[in-house]
Amino acid sequence: MKFGVVVFPGSNCDQDCFHVIQDVLKQSVEYIWHKTTSVDGFDCLIIPGGFSYGDYLRCGAIARFSPIMELVIKFANKGGLVIGICNGFQVLLEAGLLPGAMMRNTNLHFICKYVDLKVDSTETPFSSEYKKGQVIRIPIAHNEGNYYIDEKGLAELKKNDQIIFRYVTNPNGAMDDIAGIVNKERNVLGMMPHPERSSEDALGSHDGKLIFEGIVKWLQTSPRLVDTRHPSPSSMERGMNPPKAEKGVRND
Amino acid sequence: MFEAQIKVTLKKTVADPQGQTIKHALESFGFSGIERLRMGKFITVTIKAKDQAEAKAQAEKMCQKLLANPIIEDYSIEVKPL
Numbered sequence: 133m134k135f136g137v138v139v140f141p142g143s144n145c146d147q148d149c150f151h152v153i154q155d156v157l158k159q160s161v162e163y164i165w166h167k168t169t170s171v172d173g174f175d176c177l178i179i180p181g182g183f184s185y186g187d188y189l190r191c192g193a194i195a196r197f198s199p200i201m202e203l204v205i206k207f208a209n210k211g212g213l214v215i216g217i218c219n220g221f222q223v224l225l226e227a228g229l230l231p232g233a234m235m236r237n238t239n240l241h242f243i244c245k246y247v248d249l250k251v252d253s254t255e256t257p258f259s260s261e262y263k264k265g266q267v268i269r270i271p272i273a274h275n276e277g278n279y280y281i282d283e284k285g286l287a288e289l290k291k292n293d294q295i296i297f298r299y300v301t302n303p304n305g306a307m308d309d310i311a312g313i314v315n316k317e318r319n320v321l322g323m324m325p326h327p328e329r330s331s332e333d334a335l336g337s338h339d340g341k342l343i344f345e346g347i348v349k350w351l352q353t354s355p356r357l358v359d360t361r362h363p364s365p366s367s368m369e370r371g372m373n374p375p376k377a378e379k380g381v382r383n384d
Numbered sequence: 385m386f387e388a389q390i391k392v393t394l395k396k397t398v399a400d401p402q403g404q405t406i407k408h409a410l411e412s413f414g415f416s417g418i419e420r421l422r423m424g425k426f427i428t429v430t431i432k433a434k435d436q437a438e439a440k441a442q443a444e445k446m447c448q449k450l451l452a453n454p455i456i457e458d459y460s461i462e463v464k465p466l
Contacts, residue, residue: 190453197450226453233455235394238401280398280456305401 133351135161136174138204138220140195145181145217148328153178156331157344166198175351176213177204179220181273181326191234191276192222201227213257213347214320218274221312221322230315230322231289232281237274238305244273246336248300249311249325253293256314257350258321261342267300268339270325272311277324279306279313292316297323385466386431386439392452392459393424427451430466439463 135153139146146163153161164171171177184195195201201223208214208229216224224230237243246269251262262268281289286308289295297312304324312323327340394400400422407421429446433439440463452459 189451193450193453233453235398235456236401238399240401240405278401282397282455305399 133159133175133348134173135159135176135178136164136171137161137178137180138164138166138200139180140166140182140184140198140200140223142184142186142195143180143182143219145219145326145328148326149178149180149217152328152331152341152344156341157348159348164200166195166200168200168203171200171203171207174207174212176215176347177207179204179214179216179223180328181218181220184219184223187219187276190222190226191219192224192226195219195223196226205229208315208320211317211319213351215258215343215347216320216322217326217328218272218277218324221324222276224320224322229320230313231285232279232307232313234276235278235280235305236276237278237303242273242275243277243303244271245303246271246330247303247311247325249297250300251296252298253296253314255293256296256318256321256346258314258343258346259296260350261346268342269337270327270330270340271337272303272325273329274304274324277304277306279310279324281307281310289313294318296321297325386433386436386463387466388429388431388439388443388446389462389464390427390429390443390447390451390459391424391461392427392447392457393422395456395458398456431463436463436465 137146137149150161153159222234225233248267249270251259251266254260254262254264294313295310296314298309299311302309311325314321327343330337330340332338402423403421407418431439431442443461447459
């Protein structure tokens with residue numbers, strides 16, 4: 133099992149993600165420079181936070197056209213796990229892997245603090261280690277986290293159970309208190325809060341670690357998802373259908 | 385040579401916290417008649433093209449591909465010869 137942390141010019145949470153995967157989860161991980169031409173052999177790609185390309189024009193707008201992103205899109209379309217954190221979430225929105233857009237926080241402040249999130253869906257590889265409705269503490273650090281989507285899009289997100297994390301107290305004006313969403317196929321997660329900054333007790337919370345543990349468990353129990361060197365129809369199919377916890381089974 | 389002047393603005397249906405704050409600031413200086421204030425971006429691009437229509441078409445493509453995000457933004461383009 134191998135994680136990849138994508139690095140753009142201006143990424144600044146890449147080392148935190150790398151550290152959590154390598155030192156906390158004891159899994160194999162490599163940096164992927166944005167000009168890399170292959171993501172073969174990776175099982176999960178992390179698009180970290182930061183200020184890719186200085187956040188010029190719009191957050192994530194320039195990074196979205198980095199050479200690596202074409203590979204990330206292909207990887208995601210084959211069912212590979214992709215998680216975008218903060219600026220990474222913004223990049224995934226600009227790339228069209230997730231619906232909606234980010235606006236400036238309504239109070240125009242850069243907000244950097246721990247927030248409470250409610251876990252709205254556990255039926256993803258990323259949130260399977262939580263309990264539905266559980267409140268977790270993960271910090272945010274952003275200026276543009278005010279998630280926007282039109283009414284039709286929001287209805288669609290709700291219908292498909294794509295809203296994974298909601299703010300208990302909305303810090304930034306995000307529509308419907310949305311802090312994290314997945315795509316319809318549930319293999320791409322975008323979230324504004326930083327799970328890599330809350331994966332060790334020394335940092336005040338280890339609630340974020342469960343996201344990475346969920347990914348590891350899912351990769352361990354599922355057959356290898358993506359073999360980009362020899363994609364077979366069956367592996368692609370498996371990738372598109374992450375295991376879903378049966379509703380009502382978990383009473384814990 | 386042509387110059388394309390591109391305005392990118394938030395869609396009318398999208399809230400504009402920056403515009404709101406600027407409006408409040410102006411009002412605090414006593415400008416009381418402000419109906420609405422919207423914040424946007426202004427981009428100028430100098431384009432080599434054989435005629436105005438071609439320059440406009442290029443600017444249009446730039447907006448669609450990168451300069452504006454159609455989910456939250458509208459754009460307008462004016463092209464003039466240099």
